[in-house]
Amino acid sequence: MRILITGHCGYIGPVMTRLFHQAGHEVVGFDTGFFKDLIGAAEPGCIPDYEISGDIRDIVIKDFAGIEGVVHLAALSNDPMGNIAAGQTHSINTEGTIRCATMAKQAGASRFVFASSCSVYGASGNSAVPLDEHAPVAPVSAYAVSKVDAEKALQTIADDSFRTVMLRNATAYGVSPRMRLDLVLANLMASGYATGVIEVLSDGTPWRPLVHIEDISRAALSALTAEALNHSVFNIGAADCNYTVREIAEVAAKQFPECSINITGQNGSDPRSYRVDFTRALTDLPGFAPQWNLEKGAKQTHDWLSAAPRDLKVLFGNRYIRLSHLEKLLREHQVSETFRWL
Ligand SMILES: NC(=O)c1ccc[n+]([C@@H]2O[C@H](COP(=O)([O-])OP(=O)(O)OC[C@H]3O[C@@H](n4cnc5c(N)ncnc54)[C@H](O)[C@@H]3O)[C@@H](O)[C@H]2O)c1
Numbered sequence: 001m002r003i004l005i006t007g008h009c010g011y012i013g014p015v016m017t018r019l020f021h022q023a024g025h026e027v028v029g030f031d032t033g034f035f036k037d038l039i040g041a042a043e044p045g046c047i048p049d050y051e052i053s054g055d056i057r058d059i060v061i062k063d064f065a066g067i068e069g070v071v072h073l074a075a076l077s078n079d080p081m082g083n084i085a086a087g088q089t090h091s092i093n094t095e096g097t098i099r100c101a102t103m104a105k106q107a108g109a110s111r112f113v114f115a116s117s118c119s120v121y122g123a124s125g126n127s128a129v130p131l132d133e134h135a136p137v138a139p140v141s142a143y144a145v146s147k148v149d150a151e152k153a154l155q156t157i158a159d160d161s162f163r164t165v166m167l168r169n170a171t172a173y174g175v176s177p178r179m180r181l182d183l184v185l186a187n188l189m190a191s192g193y194a195t196g197v198i199e200v201l202s203d204g205t206p207w208r209p210l211v212h213i214e215d216i217s218r219a220a221l222s223a224l225t226a227e228a229l230n231h232s233v234f235n236i237g238a239a240d241c242n243y244t245v246r247e248i249a250e251v252a253a254k255q256f257p258e259c260s261i262n263i264t265g266q267n268g269s270d271p272r273s274y275r276v277d278f279t280r281a282l283t284d285l286p287g288f289a290p291q292w293n294l295e296k297g298a299k300q301t302h303d304w305l306s307a308a309p310r311d312l313k314v315l316f317g318n319r320y321i322r323l324s325h326l327e328k329l330l331r332e333h334q335v336s337e338t339f340r341w342l
Pocket residue numbers: 006007008009010011012013030031032033034035036054055056057072073074075076077078092096115116117118168169170171172173180183322
């Protein structure tokens with residue numbers, strides 16, 4: 001299959017590209033390249049067969065030439081970025097998704113897999129049972145709202161010849177050639193590695209489901225190739241991957257036994273808290289079988305960190321923290337306030 005991955009120059013994209021290549025597919029990438037240069041040693045398999053440089057808000061029908069399936073990753077992709085640029089988060093994540101799906105449909109692609117997020121469940125931490133796909137959404141950030149709105153819009157674009165699948169991915173972990181250290185597991189481990197203290201700024205109680213980026217990529221591959229899915233919604237994670245932030249810190253600390261854990265609580269209790277039920281993907285998403293767990297992912301992250309400088313400024317600088325890098329692009333007038341290249 002010839003597959004277009006949007007946002008292929010981010011954290012998940014290179015790992016997904018490698019997995020799709022291993023499965024024998026041809027990959028075209030489409031990305032504006034905010035993080036293009038921030039790449040470590042990448043195997044050739046991580047690079048698409050063909051790359052298009054462009055903004056998702058301007059994507060056109062000819063960008064989908066010969067494309068059968070699309071995995072739409074391109075986004076301003078976390079809560080902090082949504083907080084500094086709520087309008088642009090809506091414009092790129094919601095309107096950009098609508099444009100991408102509309103153009104893909106007109107071009108004759110038959111399957112559209114959308115990278116949504118478990119953060120759509122937002123402030124649902126007190127639910128007595130883990131949330132399945134029928135649970136009401138409760139987004140508490142511009143980022144999560146943008147995903148909810150994009151999901152709704154896709155429902156109106158889907159039809160029998162253009163099938164859409166929503167993957168509500170848990171928070172990611174795992175090593176990528178374009179590594180991020182702003183996601184909870186890697187963030188806690190990087191702080192432990194650089195300072196000897198794993199510092200938790202919340203009170204440690206919020207629930208966060210976690211999933212490895214290779215397993216997200218596996219889910220996307222299953223969603224692209226499985227028959228009979230249409231406007232289906234799947235929570236993506238392994239069976240037992242709901243952790244409190246305190247538990248994540250404990251898993252991180254096992255990799256750095258010399259580190260202590262300090263739950264400062266300085267940011268109070270984080271309203272973003274959700275426990276999620278992943279049964280549907282594990283039973284109804286054909287071929288989807290997660291292969292990672294948090295301990296294995298923490299070991300992989302430990303090994304990556306051990307080869308990185310033990311320097312807080314480097315680890316928490318713009319190379320590995322999405323928000324810092326985008327702020328740098330804005331500060332240096334490399335991109336405009338609408339996140340277009342100048
Ligand atoms: N990483 C996670 O924990 C996680 C969890 C759930 C869902 N997701 C979703 O998965 C997707 C990929 O996540 P990621 O961690 O790889 O994100 P990332 O920020 O590392 O990469 C996003 C990519 O999108 C590109 N992009 C941004 N705006 C664009 C635009 N206007 N036009 C074209 N390209 C644009 C960026 O240049 C970047 O390469 C996102 O949609 C994200 O919301 C991620």
